[in-house]
Amino acid sequence: GAVVSQHPSWVICKSGTSVKIECRSLDFQATTMFWYRQFPKQSLMLMATSNEGSKATYEQGVEKDKFLINHASLTLSTLTVTSAHPEDSSFYICSAIAGVAYNEQFFGPGTRLTVL
Amino acid sequence: QKEVEQNSGPLSVPEGAIASLNCTYSDRGSQSFFWYRQYSGKSPELIMFIYSNGDKEDGRFTAQLNKASQYVSLLIRDSQPSDSATYLCAVNSGTYKYIFGTGTRLKVLA
Numbered sequence: 001g002a003v004v005s006q007h008p009s010w011v012i013c014k015s016g017t018s019v020k021i022e023c024r025s026l027d028f029q030a031t032t033m034f035w036y037r038q039f040p041k042q043s044l045m046l047m048a049t050s051n052e053g054s055k056a057t058y059e060q061g062v063e064k065d066k067f068l069i070n071h072a073s074l075t076l077s078t079l080t081v082t083s084a085h086p087e088d089s090s091f092y093i094c095s096a097i098a099g100v101a102y103n104e105q106f107f108g109p110g111t112r113l114t115v116l
Numbered sequence: 117q118k119e120v121e122q123n124s125g126p127l128s129v130p131e132g133a134i135a136s137l138n139c140t141y142s143d144r145g146s147q148s149f150f151w152y153r154q155y156s157g158k159s160p161e162l163i164m165f166i167y168s169n170g171d172k173e174d175g176r177f178t179a180q181l182n183k184a185s186q187y188v189s190l191l192i193r194d195s196q197p198s199d200s201a202t203y204l205c206a207v208n209s210g211t212y213k214y215i216f217g218t219g220t221r222l223k224v225l226a
Contacts, residue, residue, distance in 0.1 A: 032212050034214075043204075043216065043217075043218040043219060044160070044204070044216050046214075046216075049212065091157075091159075093159045093160075097212060103148065103208055103212065104150065104162060104165055105150065105162070105206070105214060106162060107152075107159040107160045107161070107162075108159060109158070109159050110158070110159040
């Protein structure tokens with residue numbers, strides 16, 4: 001299957017700082033990537049859909065000025081959590097569409113963010 | 117509102133048995149259906165997808181789709197303790213529009 005990487009795998013930061021998470025498709029080009037957030041023992045929550053070369057589409061209730069998404073190339077999308085606060089602590093997961101016919105979605109390994 | 121529903125479980129089965137995981141969806145226009153496995157603390161991993169009515173087999177896994185009943189299932193034969201995880205059903209209901217169920221937690225007892 002297609003491989004999606006994320007960096008860093010975990011990060012600890014102080015409240016008020018910004019954190020950037022990278023998502024890369026390693027062996028395919030991804031015109032569309034997704035960003036999810038998952039709190040412990042809860043289901044995946046879609047935050048936004050990232051399209052190469054255009055602005056991201058955010059889900060209702062997700063602050064676009066707080067969660068900045070940049071899909072600068074066909075293999076890289078970044079999520080920046082600006083002015084992070086403890087309530088932003090979560091597991092952030094990206095995914096990319098790799099399938100040609102049926103649009104299979106492949107997930108990165110996730111980034112665990114802890115804001116102190 | 118388009119929905120995908122799964123029983124949250126836990127579903128407990130003995131080692132070697134068949135585990136049956138079920139999912140229903142509300143959008144009749146849905147085109148493709150996916151099963152993911154998620155271990156605790158890890159990201160989801162694609163197990164298989166199905167797009168036409170009937171069964172699709174891949175090793176110990178069989179996906180079953182019934183579009184008339186808006187029902188998709190995953191069977192795991194010869195269940196192993198390593199299969200213990202949360203299984204997510206996802207439905208593609210439009211161009212790059214995916215809806216995930218909340219997942220069924222499976223426990224395979226040794």
